[in-house]
Amino acid sequence: MKLSDLVEEMINEPSPIRQIMKMASRQNIINMGLDPDEVISYGGGWVGHHPPEELRHEYMKICSDSEEFYDAGKYSPTLGFDECREAIARMEKELFGVKLEIKNIIVGQSSTQLANDLFIALANPHDTILLFDPTYANYPGQIKMTLRNAKIARLTVLNQESWEYEPSDELSEKFKEIYDKEKPKIVLFPSPDNPSSQVFDDEFVKTIADVCHEKKSFMIIDYAYKTQCFISQPSYFSWSPADYPFMVALHSNSKWGRGLGRRLGWVDADEKIIEALERVQQCSILCPDTMHQFAFTSYVHRALEDGSLKKYLEGVRKAYKKAADITIESIKEYLDMPCLVPQGGLYTLMKVDEDADEFVKRVLKNTGVLFIPGKGFGESLKYAVRISYGPHVENVDIIREGFKRVANYLGVS
Ligand SMILES: Cc1ncc(COP(=O)(O)O)c(C=O)c1O
Known part of the structure; x- marks a missing residue:
């Protein structure tokens, strides 16, 4: 079957983010000998709060x-x-x-x-x-x-x-x-x-x-x-x-x-x-x-x-700010790697000083913690990972837990 040249080309250049999300699929996690219910993901580019x-x-x-x-x-x-x-x-x-x-x-x-x-x-x-x-x-x-x-x-x-x-x-x-x-x-x-x-x-x-x-x-x-x-x-x-x-x-x-x-x-x-x-x-x-x-x-x-809209949005903003603060505090406390302080949104970028694709695979296999390798966002993030606190906004304790696990594995805590 011959598809369009454009799509053939694009299928051969899959998004690195999609690839890592596939790697973290339930079946793959089981194949790695891990329990999918124990996985902590900082991968999701989405929000976790409730609608009004x-x-x-x-x-x-x-x-x-x-x-x-x-x-x-x-x-x-x-x-x-x-x-x-x-x-x-x-x-x-x-x-x-x-x-x-x-x-x-x-x-x-x-x-x-x-x-x-x-x-x-x-x-x-x-x-x-x-x-x-x-x-x-x-x-x-x-x-x-x-x-x-x-x-x-x-x-x-x-x-x-x-x-x-x-x-x-x-x-x-x-x-x-x-x-x-x-x-x-x-x-x-x-x-x-x-x-x-x-x-x-x-x-x-x-x-x-x-x-x-x-x-x-x-x-x-x-x-x-x-x-x-x-x-x-x-x-x-x-x-x-x-x-x-x-x-x-x-x-x-x-x-x-x-x-x-x-x-x-x-x-x-x-x-x-x-x-x-x-x-x-x-x-x-x-x-x-x-x-x-x-x-x-x-x-x-x-x-x-x-x-009520202004009140709702104010509450949502505060909740994400709190999740962002906990993320940054936990990175500092457990990993002490350079990271950006969020001014809005759902993410931070952490510099890992090694090829991030390899770092993410290694950490996932050994700890069940998922980061997103930075390369998909641009060359400047080849040695960095994106960390999303968005999905955890209503369950912020899990944020600390993931970094603690990674620190134990890397031997830095
Ligand atoms: C910067 C940015 N623009 C657009 C989107 C997608 O927005 P929509 O859900 O409206 O397609 C996202 C989703 O993560 C995003 O991060």
Whole structure:
């Protein structure tokens, strides 16, 4: 059987993260002579907190009324329902101070799908896309899938020696240099970041925005973890498309209310970009999910009115901050390896000073503890692992236990 050249090529370059998750599958763990119930995983790139009860009630209301359930089975407009786009505009305004009109918003199936559609809408296969190193591991595959041989340029943001992000004045200079050399059509980065949980500061993001504005490139900020920011909110979190027409904000319902399997995402941007995305989305998914939009719309209006959304998000933020603190304290106490202090999100990066693929395999086989090798996020993490506390947020004791086990095996405790 002959598949497409593109897919044949991509099957031969599987994601290193998927490979390690396969290695940690139940059967493989048993084959290694370990008990799968004793495995402690820092691998999951997902959240473990509960969604708001009030959101669940909105789903119950839809499901308990046969006419409402019938109505939730209809197609949505390609851009999403106006009511849902209004709810998003209101939420962005009340939570972050972003000024949006519904013409600035498109709802999609998820931010993964919207990122793919953005690549198609904004760039050509001969263009260059600028990513950071490290960055979210799915971007390179998504770029290849949508733009074939588009060039990916990388701006290294992590200093290997100090194991800290470069100061923003240095990052800004490096960005200008690489921009002049590569002339990217799109600059894409998450903030708070996956895998580093760093939040890029105003000076650096303003530099990127100004250069992109002047040279007519697009700056896409991936806000998958926007509500899980532990430091004071940078001012760009509230920028509007009216001020920055070359900025695109990519959003997801997955992380804030644990909607990972109830998938919905949205983009806010200049009206022209939204119109372009509408055309692409007609071909990619036709329209976003109706049931999730209905539940989300009623929930957001109600929860903004009674203040419960802000309270819920505050609780969630505190819980992840606590899980992050315990993770960093445990690494310091048991392993004493360099690691980044999270400023938001679900992760830290730990420098292991040996080939991380080998380190992860060795540690898994001998302790049943799973880390993610860094290479999939960029060359800068060849000797580092990503550690996720996200899935353990409601059971933080397990976080310490895993590091204690690894320290016993490595003989460093
Ligand atoms: C930075 C980043 N963007 C996007 C996604 C995927 O978001 P969605 O669930 O909306 O597709 C993830 C998931 O881990 C992520 O870390």
